[in-house]
Amino acid sequence: MSRLVVVSNRLADPRKPAAGGLAVALGETLKSTGGLWFGWSGAVVKDGTPGEGELRVHQAGPVTLAEIDLCQEDHDAYYRGYANGVLWPVFHYRLDLANLESGYLSGYRRVNHLFARKLMPLLKPDDLIWIHDYHLIPLAAELRAMGCDNRIGFFLHIPLPPQQILAAIPSHEWLMRALFAYDLVGFQSEADLLNFSHYVKAEATAETIGAGQFRAFNSTVQAGAFPIGIDVNEFQRLGRAHEAVDTYENTRTEYSRRRLLIGVDRLDYSKGLPQRIRAFNELLREYPENQHSATLLQVASPSREDVDAYADIQHELESLCGAINGNYGDFDWMPIRYIHRTVARKRLPGLYRACDVALVTPLRDGMNLVAKEFIAAQDEADPGVLVLSRFAGAAEQLTQALLVNPYDIPGTAQAIQRALQMPLAERQARHAALLENVRKYDVHWWCGQFLQTLAAVR
Structure with missing residues (x-):
């Protein structure tokens, strides 16, 4: 060889x-x-x-x-x-x-x-x-x-x-x-x-x-x-380690009264973060039953912060999150938990597993492995739903996800609402097909x- x-x-x-x-x-x-x-x-x-x-x-x-x-x-x-x-x-x-x-x-x-x-x-x-x-x-x-x-x-x-x-x-x-x-x-x-x-x-x-x-x-x-x-077996082994299990249990306890949505991205203009936050705002406005119910956990890891374009998007994101929390938040509920730091990889499987919906909505992406990691981390008996941009490379493979146009704010909000209301049987069927693809093409x-x-x- x-x-x-x-x-x-x-x-x-x-x-x-x-x-x-x-x-x-x-x-x-x-x-x-x-x-x-x-x-x-x-x-x-x-x-x-x-x-x-x-x-x-x-x-x-x-x-x-x-x-x-x-x-x-x-x-x-x-x-x-x-x-x-x-x-x-x-x-x-x-x-x-x-x-x-x-x-x-x-x-x-x-x-x-x-x-x-x-x-x-x-x-x-x-x-x-x-x-x-x-x-x-x-x-x-x-x-x-x-x-x-x-x-x-x-x-x-x-x-x-x-x-x-x-x-x-x-x-x-x-x-x-x-x-x-x-x-x-x-x-x-x-x-x-x-x-x-x-x-x-x-x-x-x-x-x-x-x-x-x-x-x-x-x-x-x-x-x-x-x-x-991704290495599915390795990522699932990571999910069984104590750091991921602790993260899962703590997150579920902390947000026991909430439906959780998760976004994990580098802070980059290609990831569509402002559009995602606007779609979540649209969700709260058009589907008010999600107020005091749905919480978005958005992780935006620092990236090239000395470049003007990245500083601009950071300020825009912070402004959007602050406005939504100010307009809709209450003493016992904040709509968005925005985290501008890197979350340890060993905690991510537990975080993914604790969430009902993943928002992977880049404006353009070569592949996006967060989508595949979210699938691998789910409980097959009660899996979460993947909302995926059609402009991510992963969309060619993961056709059972809810595919969205991230530029279409109302359309993305509708897809999020559908994900939150999706029956168990449909969630299981979609997840089984997605996991089969992620395993086969690892x-x-x-x-x-x-x-x-x-x-x-x-």
């Missing part, structure tokens, strides 16, 4: 996996092949030289970890600037928030070149290389330029927007051409794959030479949809399917 080499923006230690994370997905294969994981250490060297960084290699059991530091200038241009200031907003359909006039592209290319230069001496001829996410789109092209002829796969964890949105990026031709240096490119959904197909045919006059195979720029690439999943299926396809690409 070929050794697996994983490259991601941030290095992960497979000895310390978080259930459902990338380390869980890749840990077994890395261990069985004596694999290598390469990535940024997370450290920023204030006085470092651009395009340079110290490489440190050490062992984590049978897995080799190779980490590199970035200097401040490279971090600001590559990570904060181009990856998260240009690619993240554009790929989430937010051209209005993208800094398209910036000079960050040179830093993005410089760091990808640095990664390739440091990785190349560590490679073996038969290594299978798997590169992850939007930070590292040009990495295969950099490796090819240095003589690497290994099989290289790429997986995009975030959405790929339509051609017209992609074409707004000044360097879009170079960026998409870089994908043709890969043997296999994977997306979260069939919609993303279709967007890729439309782009390369319209912008690069690519020729379709087989199912998911495209030829352009004198190269051929295989593309496919590989929806990522994180191990995702990993195996991608690597098998990569190994078989001709």
Whole structure:
């Protein structure tokens, strides 16, 4: 078996996996092949030289970890600037928030070149290389330029927007051409794959030479949809641990007179949080029987708070929650419990299990694993209901959820009301179908399917 080499923006230690994370997905294969994981250490060297960084290699059991530091200038241009200031907003359909006039592209290319230069001496001829996410789109092209002829796969964890949105990026031709240096490119959904197909045919006059195979720029690439999943068994084991059980029991006791709704998100403009709060407000106004009955627990983990767009949405969210609590709240009931901090992962299964409805309503999301975690955490005899945005990648698989358009505030409120009133038999039937899908297409299926396809690409 070929050794697996994983490259991601941030290095992960497979000895310390978080259930459902990338380390869980890749840990077994890395261990069985004596694999290598390469990535940024997370450290920023204030006085470092651009395009340079110290490489440190050490062992984590049978897995080799190779980490590199970035200097401040490279971090600001590559990570904060181009990856998260240009690619993240554009790929989430937010051209209005993208800094398209910036000079960050040179830093993005410089760091990808640095990664390739440091990785190349560590490679073996038969290594299978798997590169992850939007930070590292040009990495295969950099490796090819240095003589690497290994099989290289790429997986995009975030959405790929339509051609017209992609074409707004000044360097879009170079960026998409870089994908043709890969043997296999994977997306979260069939919609993303279709967007890729439309782009390369319209912008690069690519020729379709087989199912998911495209030829352009004198190269051929295989593309496919590989929806990522969670480790269901691991997450359910986490749910049986004392931290999750305590959280469940405490939550049920604290809110014994309430119907609980849950939202767990990073504080990001892609997650549709203001729209969700407005829909909850609509629920209370149009269906007043939910007053003094329904409580929304909204967790919004801090994220990039030094960026103006994130600070703006935080202020908007706090204002909305305060207004609703002020208008509807009473001495013994607050409609919204807003938590602006990260909740420990070991508590999440208990929190999910204690709630009657999950609101997973992003404006755009590559997949959204909270939806799958909520399903895995439920009591099969008395399960909660998932209200899911049609614009999350998960919606392609989780069709038994109540699918909503998060921009349609009244429609989302109607779906929440339906979820709160859904009979037990319907809840059980929907949950059984959802859980079957989540189990079948789990994180191990995702990993195996991608690597098998990569190994078989001709």
